[in-house]
């Protein structure tokens with residue numbers, strides 16, 4: 001597990017940028033945290049790291065939005081309003097899990113249980129005015145992300 005203290009929203013974006021640059025395309029990232037934790041802010045940083053120009057918003061009403069970037073595409077899902085299997089099919093979620101041309105980031109992943117074992121699990125919590133972010137993933141990915149040379153690293 002890797003842990004980071006993120007003092008402000010910019011720090012959340014910067015860490016997201018590292019993930020967007022370093023994670024191998026095809027990685028699924030599951031983002032857990034309360035409303036307002038900073039999940040979408042992290043996704044905006046990931047978009048930047050992937051070389052996405054379009055502004056990333058909250059895909060709450062579409063469930064999934066695609067943002068093509070120069071390095072790869074950000075597939076950004078927010079499953080907060082997911083209602084069941086019919087919704088899963090209309091979203092095409094299982095196909096996105098298999099995409100290798102980008103990164104799939106999922107807010108509220110607890111709404112659907114079939115994530116790959118190799119998925120990176122990120123949790124964000126309020127902490128002393130900022131946020132505490134914990135990241136768990138396959139050893140290989142954790143050591144890759146250990147390169148993140150960030151003052152925020154605990």
Ligand SMILES: Nc1ncnc2c1ncn2[C@@H]1O[C@H](COP(=O)(O)OP(=O)(O)O)[C@@H](O)[C@H]1O
Pocket residue numbers: 006007008009010011012033034035036037038039040041042129130131
């Ligand atoms: N590390 C941080 N410290 C303080 N505020 C933050 C941090 N990261 C994000 N925020 C702020 O938290 C608020 C909610 O962020 P958002 O990404 O929309 O949360 P979520 O998608 O988890 O609901 C935003 O105003 C954002 O700027």
Ligand SMILES: [Mg+2]
Pocket residue numbers: 039040058078107
């Ligand atoms: Mg959000």
